[in-house]
Amino acid sequence: MATADLRLAITAGDTNLDAVALDAGDRIVARVKMPRGRDAEGDLHAAVRHITRDGEVRAARISRALLGSHAPLEAVVARRDLCRTAVVRIGAPLTAAVPPLSTWPADLREAVSAGEAIIGGGARFDGDAGAPLDTDALAAFLAGIAGDAQTVAVASVFSPVAPEHELAAADVVRRELGAAIPISLSHEIGSLGLLDRENATVLNAALVGVAAQLAAVLRRALERHRIDAELFFGQNDGTVMALEPALRFPVLMIGSGPASAMRGAAWLSGVTAGVVVDIGGARADVGILVNGFPREAPAPIRVAGVRTSFRTPDVISLPFGGGTVVAPGTMIAGSVLGEQALVFGGETATLIDAAVAAGRVVLGSRALTLRQRRTLAGALAPVDAQLADAVDRIKRAPHDVALVAVGGASGLVPSDLPGVDEVIVPGDGDVAGAVGLAIAPAGGQADRIFRNRPADRDHAIAAAREEALARAIHAGADPDRVEVVAVNEVPLAYMHDPAIRIRVKAAGPRI
């Protein structure tokens, strides 16, 4: 009997579902790329069936299943399946000038909020208590929302420095609403900047149900094939997390698609520093690799109209892909599925037809593009110009860099772009996202603030390293092989007795 030595990685993007199976030696033993259907479970079932149909991939050999899902983002955008969340902010009388959720789109706030309160408490920047935690006010608020709230989000002033009041508030919530209610604490989710961190925390609490549903759907799809695998989920920094943290921190899945595509591009090409262009049917994402991981976008970011601050890959999205319809005079007139393209015998001139006609890529039948030669002739110039501009903006460096092109329509990328010394189109790049998930380490991050004094600094760095490592291990990393991969220090402005913010990222292979 064969050992359970395979891992199955599936990414569900907005149009396609990609799946790969890798063996212990990281060899791709099966792969599939298929259009998404109507329901998530049916899609997953079809992908697993396809992968296991190949004789080499028997279900019993699959020990781990990794999923990169679009579902959390889609749920927020569609205001669907979101948990009713009670929002507790700790800091009164401070912070009252901007009440919780007061900057949210009204319909999203309506869908999510089971009530909001600002209660006394919170810390100072140096970690000293600013005011005592008002547990009576908290208990009174919780009594009022007890029937409605499915989850609770807690954000306290300066909790990234001193999380004590959030932890104490969580105890009160469990006492008042029962030990089973999911609680999201802001110091575990975001960094400095209360309002953006609170928003991320509330989004996280609202997504707890979506994560549970996602895990259940994946579990059922696997069980139909008698696969008993440990589950992992893609995170937005290019690492993965195990089931338990994924259920607690679903907001970290938002942005995992571009992140795992970039990780896959790095792994397939061997490039650890360079630009990645991921071109699908209707969109092109341009990002950049630093030490083999996607560079983080500068805060703040917006998710479905909510300003927030959790880490997410720095990506420039361009509004075209292989399926973009080419019409004389305009470049973008919507997009179509692959089979409608000329090269596959369809009737619609698309950008991928233009790339085939120009000889950039060999795909389908080039002869079929000839009748629309004139329409296609000028189609690639604006694509090249937009790609060149995006590459220049994302790379932020005067010297030339390598460019890795992945995704189903990577053939659109010209072999020659300004600022690029080499264009690499790796094999299996069309399923780079799934590959990126399959090879991802488990990761964790920590964010701390300390006074700039030598003793405090050493202590804070040690504490932040320890916390990041613990989170990576919690996410599933092997405790013997986990390591710190990045340490960042940023001074806080305008302080004569300065404080420093330190951010540590740790990652390691999964156990």
Place this chain on the structure above:
Amino acid sequence: MTTERLRIDAAALPALAVGCAAVGAGGGGDPDLALTMALLAVGEHGAVPVVDVDDLDDEALVMPCGMLGAPTIADERVWSGGEGRTLRDMVERLHGRRVQALMPLQIAGADGVLPVTWAARLGLPLADADGRGRAFPGLHQHTMHLGGVAAGPVVLTDGRGDTIVIHLDDESRADRLSRAAAGSLGGVCAAALYCMAGARARSAAIRGSVTRALAIGRTIVGAEAEGRLAAVVAALGAKVIIQGTVVDVERAGGGLPRGAATVQSPGRDRRRRVRVELQNEYLLALEDGAPCAMVPDLVSLLAADTGVPVLTERLAYGQRVTVVASPAPDVWRSETALALVGPGAFGYDLDYTSVSDGASGGDR
């Protein structure tokens, strides 16, 4: 000027915030939080009238106010909104007179927008003036100091209800004592100082600051993409020093953001490089070691695509920017003023040359 009454409402606020950032020479802090607060405050309490200083009673008390300390800390501990009332009540007790109008201590960045929230909640107007016409780091670098107005008593509050009043025997200690107090109040606090009579404000403050910031902001927000930069440059009364990419950012350690950025122009012109030095604000632009603009003139970096000013704390490698310089308000160009805010005050051994006298560069 007595008939036209400007009111700051929700429609005007986003433009005011951008305009305040634009006149800050990169300093004053990100106005985003202050804008969010002000939008909520005028939504609840109504628009804030802006009064010309000529329309103030001679004896009316004007309360300049703003923030002291680290804007980054303010973004975490977020204001209560009641700070303006605490300051006003204490100032009225100390001076024995009613406050008739608030005034931004400096029009730059977050400080230009914060008093709108407090004014809305107090039902008071905002004087169309400020104490700097830009951003400066030092407590004495206000035109009121030049005009002989005492900084003290300095009133500080943390938003939790703790208030510190500093009665100064010696004005020169105002900066050190106030900053120490701000530290003890949690790193950032609301401050009222240089309180003065309306008659005094007419000569000691920079006039028209609020309307000017609003006009500049409207230009940035409203202009068509094509020609936006030219419109912004014209609104600032600035001249273009260089357009290009930030190819180097140096930051010194410590709490105060100090450092320099190098901006390189593209294409055939590639060898042109301008170095911009900063300490909280952009202070000095140098080309081939020769200064082409210097403090107190305003050196600003504008994002190439939007015309939106790039604050010093947001400066990053690879940004596409236009470096512009505009002349300082006249009041800062006397010999006495230059001793306070000229290049020497920031440690540069340079004689001030106004950007408006220079012959190089683009259009005025």
